[in-house]
Structure formats: structure tokens, C-alpha cells
Amino acid sequence: MSLLLVLDSLVRDCRQLAAMVKHLSKKTLLITSLVLNISLCMFLVPVSARLQRLHHQLNTNGSLNFLVIGDWGRKGWYNQSQVAVQMGIIADRLDIDFVVSTGDNFYDDGLTGVDDPAFDESFKYIYAAPSLQKQWYTVLGNHDYRGDVEAQLDPMLRKRDSRWRCLRSFIVHTDIAELFFVDTTPFVDMYFNDPKDHKYDWRGIRPREVYLTNLLKDLRSALSKSKAKWKIVVGHHGIRTTGHHCDTPELVTHLLPLLEEYEVDFYMNGHDHCLEHMSCQDSKIRFLTSGAGSKAWLEANKPYDKCGVKFFHHGQGFMSMKLTKKSARFVFYDVFGKALHRWKTSLKKLHTSI
Ligand SMILES: *[C@@H]1O[C@H](CO)[C@@H](O)[C@H](O)[C@H]1NC(C)=O
């Protein structure tokens, strides 16, 4: 563990060093220390660039149950608390193994630091039901990048609430399924080229091209090695969505081909404040949006010709997923805990080509 921390900080140094080299190329540098550090970095970076893999032991040997929620942290406002209560009831009924958060965890601008009271006010005290005292595997959304992004990744937060597990990109391995969490915000050009009034915390991301190339390479490697029955990819931004934000072209270009090639079963995202199930003619992937954790009712459903919209709900709610070795079923619930849409398939049906 401590060795990992040391490696981690060294890698961080390496990244800073890389940035330094770019800016200081005209100035004199302490060549010896530079050479030493660079050789150290060359040795370290490829090792730690791999996606961290977490093993999750399931409650029961036959099935994996979890909830998916996105775009939520508003100190209980905009029906966040009502959704949380219903999540508690459904989580109890399903005896869930964990919760997945699709990002935009804290509005409007992420956390201010590791001791930001918003962590308690928007997370700890809101999702208080005993049935929700499970691991929360969470990615970052664009709003999280507007605050102190490293605070959400800091192990200190796990001292405040041991459920919290937020990494940039990582894998959760279970006996039934593998979940690949992908940091999608750095893919989106607009946040870099046209940030408007917003400030994004790009520490750890620059140089951006290197970050994205490594991420895609690591994801490809992990997907190609996966022997899981079910492969699920989780990101904040939508790939196929009829919601307010529309498809994310950068993900259609760079991420979608990987998901197709390695026969991912589900892509789950937030970002659009709605619940949505899309199925596209040219793809076996099911595109599921669960981004209705608090503020909703904002956006119009736009006409969409690329895919069939199986289900769309503008209001607040969340999703549950139940996987066994042979079947998958998911349900979308509204703010009252009412099941609005159910879908079920067997492994065979989803991958007819196998
Ligand atoms: C696992 O399966 C066996 C056989 O079906 C069963 O007896 C046992 O109770 C199960 N264990 C759990 C933790 O569900």
C-alpha cells in the first residue's frame, strides 16, 4: 500500500516534470537531476499507467445487483432527497452489491477541497439508508472538474465516508461482470477550447494527448483481456443519447469503436438529466443514461434517427441492474420509486454472433 502511494507521487512528479520540460526548454536546468528523473519516469510511467483493478466480492454467488445514479449532488434540493429515499427502498429489496455513480457528483463546481462540507450535505447525509451503505464506485463529471478535482480522488474522503471510491479510470471486477470506468471529461474539446466562464482543474491531465492516448491504450488492453460474461463501460458523457446534450462526437470517434470491437454489452452514462434506454440498429451495445439524480425536467427530447429510443423520462429517478451468468435485467425508477421501464435479456440473445 505505502509502496503504491510512493509510486503514485513519483508518477505525479513525472507528469509535472513533463510539463516543466515543455515550459522551461529555453532555460538552463540541472541536467543531472533531470536525466535522473526522466530515467526514473520512463521506468515508472508505463507500469502505473495501467488501469487500477478493484475486486468486488458479491453478496450472493448467483447474481450481481447494483444501482446507477448520476448528476446528483445538490444538498438534497431538486428532489435529490426523494430519489435517495427510493433508492434506499429498492436497494434493500434487491440486496445490492454496490452503487455506480455516473459523475457530476457535486454541483455546481465540484468540491472545494477534502474538507468541503458539501461532501456530507450532498452525499453522506442524503444517501443515508442502511441498504445504501455499500461501495460507491464513481467517475468524475464535467462539473466535478470545475472544482478541486484531486479532492474527490483523495483517500482522505474515504476517511469521511468509507463508501466513497472515486478514481479517474478503473476496473471493478466481479465473478459475473467487469465494469470499466472511463474518465470522459478530458475527451471533450469544448472544455479546453471554449470553457466560457468556467475554470477546469486539469491537473493530472496534461499533456492532454498523452493522457487520452494512454487511457485508450489501457482500456483496449483491459477489454481485450477480459473474460467476463458481461462487460459494462461507465462514463459521464453520453455516446448515443437523444437528451439535451446529444451524442458526444469525441466519444463516438475514440471510445465507441473499442466498445464495439470488444463486444461491450452496456454503456452507462449521466450528463443528460434524464433516464434513457437506446438501442441502435448497427450496434449490439445498449446505451443507458441515468443522470436524473436531482435537477431534471430541463431538456426537450430531440428527434433522433440513428437509434431507437426504447425509453425516455425527463424527470428524476435512477436505475437498477441485475446480472446473472445467463441474464441481465434493468429497471428505471422515477422519483416515487415506481418502475417505469423494464428490460431483460439472456447472454445468448445479446451476442448472437457467439
Ligand atoms: C451459494 O450457492 C450455494 C449452492 O446453491 C448455496 O448453498 C449458498 O447458500 C450460496 N451462498 C450464498 C452466499 O448465497
Ligand SMILES: *[C@@H]1O[C@H](CO)[C@@H](O)[C@H](O)[C@H]1NC(C)=O
Ligand atoms: C419533484 O418531483 C415531482 C414529481 O415528479 C415534480 O412534480 C416536481 O416538479 C419535482 N421537483 C423538482 C424541483 O424538479
